[in-house]
Amino acid sequence: MVQNFEIVIMGAGPAGLTAAIRLLEMGHAVALIEQEQFPRPQIGESLSPGVRHIFDYLGAGELLQDARYLHDIPARIAWSEGEPVLLEAGQRGAGWMVDRAHLDAQMLALAVRMGLHTFQPARMVASSFHDDRYELKIQSAAGNLIITSNVVLDGRGRNGAHSRERVELAPASVGIWTHVASHTMPPAARPHEARIETVQEGWIWGAPVPGNRYRVMAFTDADLIKEKGPAKSLQLMLSQARLFGAPQTGRESDIKSCVVNAYVHTTPWHQQFIKIGEAAFTLDPLSSTGVEAAMRFSLQTAIAVHTMLSDGDPAVARAFYESKLADAVATHCRWTSDYYERSAQSEAQSSFWKKRKNFGMDEIAVPNAFIGMVKQRASREAPVHRAAEAPAVPIEPLIGFLWNKPVRLSSRLTYSTEFAVTGDRVEIRQALVHPNLARPTVYVNHIELPPLLNTLPEGVTYGAAIENWCRHFAYADIKKIFGFLWAAEVFE
Template identity: 25%
Template sequence: MSIVPSSTQVLVIGGGPAGSTAATLLVREGFDVTLLEREVFPRYHIGESLLPAALEIFDLLGVREKVEAHGFQHKPGAYIDWNSEGWNVKFERLNENQTYSFQVRRDEFDQLLLEHAKSQGVKVFEGTEIKSVSFEGDRPRSATWSQTVGGDRHTGEVSFDFLIDASGRAGVMATQYLKNRHFPSTFQNIATWGYWKNAERLPDGFDGAIATVTVPDGWMWAIPLSDQTMSVGVVMHKSTYKQKRNASLQDLYAGAIADSPVVKKMLAQAELVSEVKVEQDYSYTADSFSGPGYFLLGDAACFLDPLLSTGVHLAIYSALLAAASLTSLQRGEIKEEQAIGFFEKSLSQAYLRFMMLIGAFYDKNCLSENYLSMGQKLTRLSSDQVLAFMHLACGTEDMADAQNPIPNSIFEEIPQQLRERLNILHNQQVSDDIKDKSSDLLKTNAEFFEAVDGFLLRTTPGAGDDLYVVTQPRLGLAQAKVPALQNV
């Protein structure tokens, strides 16, 4: 049995996409990195649809050839049938290096990334749980761990210079120490899903695309996978789910499928080959994502919603931001407050921008022209409305932001628009069944808006504003050149 070291330069908690990406990027820059993962891989995880922006990060990791060779289902785009409006989003309209993505079995994909991290020199310990974190002031300095091998329990402590919390939904730092996680009532959805064999795929060479369609009580996804199964899920608000609580989980799931002509047709000759799974209370955010000596990545920091498949994207994107920040900090190129400021602002803006777009989709009165118009306002990559929406929804706008100083002008309209959007959703979702609890919901939203206000403050000029990610000749942050002041 390998022994967890007593000290390491960077401790990473969690071996999912966020943790393995950050660990690999850091070890490739010469850091001593130890990663502790509670589970033993492979392990099941939902969230199978990747965005095209992942390809650029795969290249930085040196893992793209392995991902390509594994045989995951290629994803050429998405079919969206939303409120009786249907259209295809074809990734081929993006730049030539990001014309597709992948639909993945997460047990296989996550293990591939973790094994790649090992091959690059990351010290990985699976089946090892963090029991506690010790601090010097506000700075985490060590962690105690526990693992069971062959029936024997082993414990120990590891000290570190920097902590990367990629512990997923468990959120070690946010839930146990910072106590700064908030749940917006407007996104309190419940997802149920299962896996089908022999499902019909989308036609016209679009067979690997994800289908996203509305039903009377919510919306559904249909994701084709390389093993000829299809992941099919339905998402509805918790209040709607409670109104239907007399029905069984299986009946709710079957009813949603029957309500969608698109999905019903896809599954007409298919067989359900799994149990029907359910998950709730998965939309949340910490009100800050970093601090002295630590960064929260991926689901440990925030999760929005299955719509637009942003989970893995925000995980690996936040890992890139953290790794670039740490490398420049360690090389003495920037101060810690600059690294924290850059990370906070960059991840906050990505999160808020997706929140606004998803909020528009959930607004029953919004049409495609609203999504496209919003996409154009929140991007800088294209004057073409459709292409601007695609850059935003595909994560490529985030990658452009990371590699350029972020113009605050893009976000000037966010505060009022975001409040209006979330309040509209809240009012649409309050039903007779939950009116008695409306004061509690308003309190929940008020707490969430406090977190959002913190994000919005980080979009104003401050530490890290003039920084951006560079990948050549080394990963790190560069500082935008400010024109010299003229004598007057």
């Protein structure tokens, strides 16, 4: 028997489940294929502060309130030279250390309650695409079956991106991790505190994790692992550290390692087979925002998919998806390159630091237009803007003062064509561009700005413009828009 869906998602990690929940909210028929039975062990317990907003947006904020999870953890950082810096939880944002096996299972249960159809444990063994639909052959303990869908979202993590389909964004490293006996650590580094430190052979991260344990993870070059093996490499790096000392790391069999690399898929959107999460891109672990980035991009992918299914034309949806993916990768590459370059100036010139000091975006090959866009955005300098501040005078007196004066728009004001999310769909809209705006701006308070300015008659006064706008929008909203434009010096 063949079962039909609009969307099939492969992989029940944070990326896949975020997309599932959002697409179900939009009214789509969604199925999910997950190879493992839940709960299953999973690293990646550290969630950055921005995750909270995403969980709340998904209606899943209560999942982070589990008593076993840790939050408000201070961090002591010794990056490059100088004295270590202590950041209290309030300074760095309220992140979490969670039990990923438990959290992922809870997210899956929430999606199922919303109507998600699951095949678990199961895996796709073959696929074909014809007449704008996919036919997937599924193998499971319950037997083999066939399902069809308009769209397939691949959230299988690194298994969803073969090495020949990736463009590496930085030199690969090896992550080595284990749990340590907290009583053998310096008092300031015991389970109440996270630690990040650069050493000669790489850098080390440590943090308390649920279950009254302390996780230590070191990142180094493969050359060191080949020479000494994971256990001795970890001990060497810990012996070089100021913040960790030489804690007991337990049995050698408890020490695990894996290759860690930052990459982007060369063709993340192909014939409505769309990559999300680590199947699309990975970030250097230095950012500690991998889960948040995957979930945030899945929200944007859900909007692109909904747009495509609603309009029947994938062109705008795909362009939006690729633009958002290129921006996410480029922003991260610039940020991590800066941190690695600064530390490489002072650390011993081990293979790890030499590779990162000498690596540049110009080394990346460009196999297609999408990778060209990623490289172009990552290579250019991040724009520097002065954010618009609140007017120095109250809005009401300002409006009164300007009421009978003619509107004067800044000579530095221009317009661009941008993607805009209207409701749950992507559209192409005109945007304001000005040096004092952090980015091209389409909406303020959900009101589209360019039509307000484009329809102003020659010589119109501020009072006449406001009266005209108030025929369509509430005066309270117009005041906010007026204050925004005045603060950014769009009005002169």
